[in-house]
Amino acid sequence: MRFLAALMLWLLTTVALASAVPAVWAQLHIVDEDGYAALAARAAGDPRLQDAMAGELTTQVLSLGADKGYSLNPQLVRTVADSYTRNSGFPGQFAQANRIAHRWMFTGAVPAGNSTDQWLIDVAPMLSDPSFDATLGTLDLAVPGTLTVPITVDSPDLRPGKLRPLATWGPWVSIATAVLTAVLALLTLAAARSRGRALTALGVSALLVGAAGWAGIEMGRRFVDAALNRTTGDIRTVAEVMVGTAEGSAHQWLNYSLIAGVALVLLGAVGAALGAGLRRTTGGPSSAPSPHSR
Template identity: 75%
Template structure:
């Protein structure tokens, strides 16, 4: 009976760990506004995103000039945009723009000027950067307080606050599953006759969780591609880079899980061997 109880507890622990790693990662990286902003700032260091945003900002500046009766030199504007997206202030401003987009989806906060169901990003703060302001200032061309660019096409399922429930319950769910995983791991240790063997088994649990996460990412690629198809042009490139950095972040978590699992397996084997030696010595 003790063996069966230990086996059942180990299975529950393994299942909980497989779920806990992606849930806690998603909460800290995607659902959390600070985590998402940090992801955006990290992605802003990618040259592909910098080029795409420079192209989009160039388009917006030229359009802004045309609306006010100015014909701007596209090459000059693009040079300014390239310089801006590669300066040290860009990651922070890109992260702030993504905070606003995050609030639209997770809290329902709608930026002024958004009268559609589209998910938008406000590029006005970027165009207000001194490098742009100096160029536009010679034309007496003022950047509006809000200048939004669609992140997605119009879609009925994309509504402000669509993911509010995740923002509300995500912290509770991630904390709960992490605590449950730890509790069941301790119960498994308590129920087992051999501590060394159960530590090895818990290491295997972590290895399974890491491997399952890698497999799930590969399977999920087609769903991600479907979501990316809602974007076009330069914004699609921006979205692709953001997704790529999110995958890299999750891969890193899964790699740490695999490393921890490998360490526990080694520790468990060593503990089991030492335990056997000590028992043999005491019997002798």
Template identity: 75%
Template sequence: MRFLAALLLWLVTTIALAAAVPGLWAQLNIVDENGYAALAADAARDPRLQDAMADELATQVTELGANRGYPLNPMVARMAADSYTRNSGFPGQFAQANRIAHRWVFTGAVPSGNSTDQWLVDVAPMLSDPSFAATLGHLDLQVPPTLTVPITVDAPELRPGKLRVLATWGPWIAGVVTVAAAVLALLTFAAARSRGKAVTALGVSALLVGAGGRAGIEVGRRYVTDALDRTTGNIRTVADVMVGSAEHSLQHWLNMTVLMGFGLVVLGVLSAALGSIVLRDKASQ
């Protein structure tokens, strides 16, 4: 009976851990605004994203100049944009732009100048950077306070505050699932006859979660690609790099879970072996 109880607890613990690891990662890196901004700043160091944003910013500054009566050379505008996206301040400003986009989908906050329900990113702070002025000369482009670029095509299922429920309940759900996984692991350890075997079993749970999570990433990539197809222009490349950065972050968490599982398996095997030796010595006395 005790074995069956321990086995049932182990199964439930494995399921809870499989929900806790990606759930906690998503809460800290996607749902949480600061975590998402940090993810965006990390992605902004990728040359592919820098090139795509440079192309988009060059297009925007050229159009802005034409509207102000300054026919800018596109090559000069691109040089200014390249210089900007490769300086140390770009990741921070890119992260700030993504904060605004994050609020749009998670809280429903609509930036000024957004007259549609499209998901937009504000590039005005980037175009106002001194590096543009230094490269373009003394042109007074008068960058408006807000200059938004659509991230996605207009789609009925993408509306402000679409993920507000996750922003509200995500922290609670992630916390409850994580605590539940920890409590179930302790109960499994307490219910098992052999502590060493219990530790080994919990290590196997971590190994299964880590390996299963990596397989889940591969399966989910097709759905992510479908979502990326909703993005437009250079933002498609930007979104692709950000998704890649998110995948790399999640894979790191899963790798750490696998390493933790491997460590628990080794510890459990050693503990079980040592316990067997102790029992044998006691029996021989």
């Protein structure tokens, strides 16, 4: 009976862990605005994203110039944009620009002038950088307070606040699954006859979750590709790098799960071996009979 209880608790722990790992990761890096901004800042270090954003910023500057009646030198503007996206301040400003996209999807906040179902980022802070001012300062090219660039094409599937339920319930779900996993793991250890074997079993759970996570990400690539098909031009490259950075972060968490699993398996094996040795030295089944047993 005790074995069945321990087995059931182990299965429940494995299921809870499989829910906790992606839930906590998503809350910290996607649902949370600061976490998403940090992810964007990390992606901004990729040269492909820097080149793509330089191209998009060049397009926006040339468009601003055309609206004011100026014919700007595209090569000069692109040189300035390339220099800007490779300076140390770009990751922070790119992260700030992505906050508007996060708020649009997770809170429903719609930038002024946006009447379409498009996911947007605000490039105005980047165009207001001193490097652009130094180049365009002699021209009457005042950058507006908000200048949004579509990440996606118009789609009825995208609307402001579509992911608001995740923003509302995500923190609670991530905390609940993490606490539940910890409680079930402790109950599994308490119900098992051998703590060493229980630790080994929990290590196997972590290994299963890590491996299943890697497989799940690979299987989900076609859905990611379908989402990326809603983007175009330089912004598609930006989106691809952002997705790749998110995948890298998720892979890192799954690797932690695999490493923890290996550590628990080894710890459990050592514990089980020490426990067996201790039982033999304290009168286990293989110990010699007592002289008084006759």
